[in-house]
Amino acid sequence: MSTLADQTPDIPLITLHDGSRIPQIGLGVLRIDDEGVVPVVESALAIGYRHIDGAAGYNNEEGVGRALAATGYNTGEQRESLWMTTKLRDSEQGYDSAMHAFDRSLELLQLDYVDMYMIHWPTPFDWRSGETWKAFAKLREDGRVRTLGVCNFMPEHLDRLYEETGEYPTVNQIELHPTWQQRDVVEYCHAHDIAVEAYSPMARGADLANGVIERIAEAHGVTPAQVILRWHIENGTIIIPKSVHTERQRENLDLFGFSLTPQEHAEIDALDGPTRAGHDPMTFTYA
Numbered sequence: 001m002s003t004l005a006d007q008t009p010d011i012p013l014i015t016l017h018d019g020s021r022i023p024q025i026g027l028g029v030l031r032i033d034d035e036g037v038v039p040v041v042e043s044a045l046a047i048g049y050r051h052i053d054g055a056a057g058y059n060n061e062e063g064v065g066r067a068l069a070a071t072g073y074n075t076g077e078q079r080e081s082l083w084m085t086t087k088l089r090d091s092e093q094g095y096d097s098a099m100h101a102f103d104r105s106l107e108l109l110q111l112d113y114v115d116m117y118m119i120h121w122p123t124p125f126d127w128r129s130g131e132t133w134k135a136f137a138k139l140r141e142d143g144r145v146r147t148l149g150v151c152n153f154m155p156e157h158l159d160r161l162y163e164e165t166g167e168y169p170t171v172n173q174i175e176l177h178p179t180w181q182q183r184d185v186v187e188y189c190h191a192h193d194i195a196v197e198a199y200s201p202m203a204r205g206a207d208l209a210n211g212v213i214e215r216i217a218e219a220h221g222v223t224p225a226q227v228i229l230r231w232h233i234e235n236g237t238i239i240i241p242k243s244v245h246t247e248r249q250r251e252n253l254d255l256f257g258f259s260l261t262p263q264e265h266a267e268i269d270a271l272d273g274p275t276r277a278g279h280d281p282m283t284f285t286y287a
């Protein structure tokens with residue numbers, strides 16, 4: 001039985017279509033090496049994060065695993081209170097390779113199961129997600145993964161996965177921030193009961209210096225980061241902001257003491273533009 005609600009009273013839980021409950025705010029750990037990630041994860045856990053967003057491709061699962069073991073979050077009740085996500089490398093898509101890759105991730109993380117396993121990129125030019133999904137379903141059946149998700153899937157990729165497997169993922173993690181809102185993808189996900197998770201929720205920091213965001217922040221006595229993250233929260237989106245600094249980690253969790261007026265919310269909606277901070281899923285592979 002999950003103790004998430006007891007341990008993270010201030011972070012809302014989003015119920016997914018498979019019944020799992022994911023903390024709406026998690027910590028992203030991209031671009032931090034094995035040594036660096038240990039104190040970053042330890043500080044996040046100490047201040048109340050109960051959701052870590054990792055990936056095999058971030059090359060730091062060993063460090064994340066060390067932090068979880070050192071803090072006791074890899075076993076027992078503490079483990080049950082944590083949501084740990086990891087992702088399969090694109091080069092390891094396919095049934096057998098995904099099974100082997102998962103074993104390695106679990107070993108590096110020093111865990112018996114992960115809460116969510118995700119396909120990292122759809123790689124439509126080398127499509128193997130249908131086969132990969134069969135491995136994912138087996139891992140779920142064996143209790144080694146609780147929830148299955150994808151990242152960077154456009155509606156056509158979600159359609160194709162459904163045609164091949166009869167299933168939609170529970171979560172689609174996509175690049176999403178005020179200047180790149182991907183409304184067509186979000187609408188498709190809502191229509192198919194797929195939860196939307198925003199990566200690069202602040203455009204890797206690029207959206208923070210926006211004049212509209214700064215004015216709204218000043219009006220509420222909060223920071224631009226908190227304004228953007230609050231906008232996501234009000235949209236019902238799961239967010240995984242990354243910071244290596246404890247004070248910023250704390251700030252990124254502290255989103256529930258104010259709310260945007262409908263007009264402020266609409267002003268941020270109106271910032272949507274063609275300003276991708278990351279890569280195009282139609283052509284990109286993280287390898």
Ligand SMILES: NC(=O)c1ccc[n+]([C@@H]2O[C@H](COP(=O)([O-])OP(=O)(O)OC[C@H]3O[C@@H](n4cnc5c(N)ncnc54)[C@H](OP(=O)(O)O)[C@@H]3O)[C@@H](O)[C@H]2O)c1
Nearest residue numbers: 028029030151199200201202203204205225241242243244
């Ligand atoms: N599935 C995918 O393909 C995919 C792709 C990209 C990212 N992701 C995931 O999404 C996570 C977040 O995305 P991201 O790291 O690209 O971008 P992000 O969270 O939008 O922005 C992170 C940047 O903002 C800074 N920052 C964080 N909090 C701040 C605050 N309160 N005030 C000012 N600056 C702040 C961080 O600097 P400091 O660290 O120096 O504080 C860092 O430079 C990643 O870590 C990863 O887990 C997934």
